[in-house]
Amino acid sequence: MKKILIANRGEIALRIMRSAKEMGIKTVAVFSEADREALHVRYADEAICIGPAPSSQSYLVGENIIAACKKTGAEAIHPGYGFLSENAAFAKMVKAAGLILIGPTPEAMEIMGNKLSAKAAALKYNIPMVPGTEEAITDVEEAKGRAVEVGFPILIKAAAGGGGKGMRVVNSVADFEEQMQLAVSEATSAFGDGSVFIERYVSSPRHIEIQVLGDTHGNIVHLFERECSIQRRHQKVIEEAPSCVLTAAIREQMGKCAVDVARAVNYVGAGTVEFILDENLDFFFLEMNTRLQVEHPVTEFITGLDLVKEQIKIARGEKLSFKQEDLKINGHAIELRVYAEDPLNNFLPDIGTLQTYRTPKGNGVRVDDGFEEGMEIPIYYDPMIAKLITFGKDREEAIARMVRAIEEYDITGIQTTLGFGKFVMQHEVxxxxxxxxHFVSEYFNADSLKSNAEDEAFIAAISAVVALKNKSTIASQPPVIATQSNQWRKNRIQL
Known part of the structure; x- marks a missing residue:
């Protein structure tokens, strides 16, 4: 494998290219007309425009991506995450074109891409499931009856869903019919599939996921867990590894279950098995993501592995170079997704120009980004600017480093989630x-963030006044005459 095309953009495209370069592999960037000056385009060995700015006319057009491979002689495609990364039809298209997809098989994508078929696969290995239905339900009265059997509150979920779309919490029978119709409508609009199913609603859930790797020789391992419970709109904002609540015994059980889920579909490549953890530390299978995750850097920090390199090696047909017993957790890592969003306005996107853009540096700090000062945040794509990751010998040090890194991260021209990240890091909960x-809904509001910002501004203003006053006082003092006493003090300081 001498040349790889990266079918993505921004920070993940750059991150893949850097690992490929270290492996001596040439890279091809694809870009839309909006991304012509993007950093990933400049970094790659070659770059090809694949269409207009909207992703539906560029990054989501599989035929254009395969044509770019043929034109440049790229042998493989790395889809990153998002866009076509979990699209089974695209995976089949890549295979039919005689190219290698750096990812799982189309069959694994199809099974795990639907929550119901994913549950059916996981049940082969008796993986714990949240009580509910194991098939799609379309009849409202039948669904209502099943909901009563499961017990309220219940959760209606889109079978083909993700990102919180097609999901409704129902607290009583009286609300059920309306909420189901809304869930079906939203699922149909978002995914072209109105299938829904029912689960018991876990009132105080934690979102725990397990990273897995599988090769083409039947070897599958897990790389421990990531805690992803700090979310807004059912989407992750802060992730960490390892979780601070799992015992060694629960970690081992969850890891085994994750490997079994992957084995159920003969999984190849990097994937993530997601679980819900309740207040009693009982865990239940949620879904499997058949791609590299946004939050993979925290796993890289605690294991010392490069997951992109592992993906490429697996796609080349190599065996995993390590076994489960070789893997150990080292230290603690935290990731903050730095979005161009306004936390004071319900996290709505805040598109604009990066008037100032300076990243933090220092020991234990990593920034994966795809922007530089003066660039605009395009309105066509996800508003994530960067991923800020910190690593420490323990959770306390990783948190302290994150606070320091957030304070050093200088972005002006747009609103970001940096202030929100600092609020979380310093919150006692x-x-x-x-x-x-439920952290965001229970503990975060615009007033709390404003209060923090105002306190910091007030302290900064006082510090500036004190510094100015001290400077003025020093300037007005007469020069010091080097008496014998002063000379002794000066000599002691020099010692």
Missing amino acids: FTSGKFDT
């Missing part, structure tokens, strides 16, 4: 580890 997926 987070530092104590006693949080769940």
Whole structure:
């Protein structure tokens, strides 16, 4: 494998290219007309425009991506995450074109791409499931009856869903019919599939996921867990590894279950098995993501592995170079997704120009980004600017480094989630580890963030006044005459 095309953009495209370069592999960037000056385009060995700015006319057009491979002689495609990364039809198209997809088989994508078929596969290995239905339900009265059997509150979920779309919490029978119709409508609009199913609603859930790797020789290992419970709109904002609540025994059980889920579909490549953890530390299978995750850097920090390199090696047909017993957790890592969003306005996207853009540096700090000062955040794509990751010998040090890194990260021209990240890092519920997926709704509001910002501005203003006053006082003092006493003090300081 001498040349890889990266079918993505921004920070993940750059991150893949850097690992490929270290392996001596040439890279091809694809870009839309909006991304002509993007950093990933400049970094790659070759670059090809694949269409207009909207992703539906560029990054989501599989035929254009395969044509770019043929034109440049790229032998393989790395899809990153998002766009076509979990599209089974595209995976089949790549295979039919005689190219290698750096990812799982189309069959594994199809099974795990639907929550119901994923549950059916996982049940082969008796993986714990949240009580509910094991098939799609379309009849409202039948669904209502099943909901009563499961017990309220219940969760209606889109079978083909993700990102919180097609999902409704129902607290009583009276609300059920309306909420189901809304869930079906939203699922149909978002995924072209209105199938829904029912689960018991876990009231205080934690979102725990297990990273897995599988090769083409039947070897599958897990790389421990990631805690992803700090979310807004059912989407992750802060992730960490390892979780601060799992015992060694639970970690081993969850890891085994994750490997079994992967084995159920003969999984190849990097994937993530997601679980819900309830207040009793009982875990239940949620879904499997058949791609590299946004939050993979925290796993890389605690294991010392490069997951992109592992993906490429697996796609080349190599065996995993390590076994489960070789893997150990080292230290603690935290990731903050730095979005161009306004936390004071319900996290709505805040598109604009990066008037100032300076990243933090120093020991234990990593920034994966795809922007530089003066660039605009395009309106066509996900508003994530960067991923800020910190690593420490333990969770306390990783949190302290994250606070320091956030304070050093200088971005002006747009609103970002940096302030929100600092709020979380300094909140007692987070530092104590006693949080769940409801953290934002229960503890965060615009007033709390404004209060923090105002306090910091007030302290900064006082510091500036004190510094100015001290400077003025020093300037007005007469020069010091080097008496014998002063000379002794000066000599002592020099010693």
